[in-house]
Amino acid sequence: ESSKYRLLENQSLRPLRRLPDALVIGVKKSGTRALLEFLRIHPDVRAAGSEVHFFDKYYHRGFAWYRKKMPPTLDGQITMEKTPSYFITKEVPLRVKQMNPKTKLLIVVRDPVTRAISDYTQAASKKKNRNGMKSFECLAFVKDTGFSVVDTTWGPVRIGVYARHLSKWLKHFPLERMLFVSGERLIADPALEMARVQDFLGLKRVITEKHFYFNATKGFPCLMKSEGRPTPHCLGKTKGRNHPYIDAQIVKRLRDFYRPFNYRFYQMTGMNFGWP
Numbered sequence: 239e240s241s242k243y244r245l246l247e248n249q250s251l252r253p254l255r256r257l258p259d260a261l262v263i264g265v266k267k268s269g270t271r272a273l274l275e276f277l278r279i280h281p282d283v284r285a286a287g288s289e290v291h292f293f294d295k296y297y298h299r300g301f302a303w304y305r306k307k308m309p310p311t312l313d314g315q316i317t318m319e320k321t322p323s324y325f326i327t328k329e330v331p332l333r334v335k336q337m338n339p340k341t342k343l344l345i346v347v348r349d350p351v352t353r354a355i356s357d358y359t360q361a362a363s364k365k366k367n368r369n370g371m372k373s374f375e376c377l378a379f380v381k382d383t384g385f386s387v388v389d390t391t392w393g394p395v396r397i398g399v400y401a402r403h404l405s406k407w408l409k410h411f412p413l414e415r416m417l418f419v420s421g422e423r424l425i426a427d428p429a430l431e432m433a434r435v436q437d438f439l440g441l442k443r444v445i446t447e448k449h450f451y452f453n454a455t456k457g458f459p460c461l462m463k464s465e466g467r468p469t470p471h472c473l474g475k476t477k478g479r480n481h482p483y484i485d486a487q488i489v490k491r492l493r494d495f496y497r498p499f500n501y502r503f504y505q506m507t508g509m510n511f512g513w514p
């Protein structure tokens with residue numbers, strides 16, 4: 239009798255809110271929402287639905303506040319959240335380490351040129367007055383240099399220098415605690431990429447080919463069903479936007495700019511992402 243009650247006490251059969259075991263820390267516009275929504279299919283994963291911004295914006299509110307933002311979980315379930323700005327905010331690595339040095343870090347990355355255009359497209363879509371928005375070319379290069387000097391202070395350009403941001407994280411976390419997810423492969427072969435993710439998180443491979451179908455209208459993989467929805471559906475219309483046409487010369491100059499940083503990133507991660 240008494241051992242039965244001890245089990246109930248220790249093993250908490252009641253769902254509890256816990257601090258996260260794993261975080262999707264970035265990178266903005268690389269497929270972070272897709273990764274989180276795919277992960278949420280897994281019965282052993284529970285994730286906060288919206289971006290919590292604890293480690294960058296609301297750190298002063300304390301860990302009790304953060305824990306309350308987390309969904310209730312049972313023993314054995316993984317608690318997660320995704321806030322893509324964590325990757326590029328310099329205070330965040332130490333703060334995450336202080337919470338739990340064993341935290342698993344997921345980082346989705348995508349060709350930084352496409353990522354910058356995607357970032358710009360998102361910013362433009364939020365502007366009420368479209369004409370008030372400068373062109374991508376004008377913003378990506380330093381004024382009066384004839385589109386030759388890349389403006390590294392512009393957010394959409396700066397965020398794509400992944401090696402620079404990663405070096406800050408590597409001061410606090412070993413590479414083994416990180417998984418780099420290819421944003422391109424998450425689109426081309428979601429099941430393959432999700433197998434890597436599940437292995438990294440120590441989860442059974444529950445998410446497989448069966449969960450995905452390619453929606454030709456959307457042009458992206460979509461889900462057959464998910465936790466809350468039993469019928470086929472795609473991500474919302476803010477995911478998979480049409481990008482503006484950017485002159486090939488402009489694209490080439492940006493590729494040339496990123497190439498050395500991309501190689502450095504491949505060296506640091508031991509992965510070749512194959513960006514052009």
Ligand code: A3P
Binds near residue numbers: 265459476
């Ligand atoms: P675009 O809208 O520029 O195509 P994030 O969620 O980090 O903001 O990333 C958004 C990007 O996720 C989209 O950028 C899109 O390319 C990519 N993505 C990856 N898988 C997707 C999917 N299954 N459905 C829609 N977008 C997806």
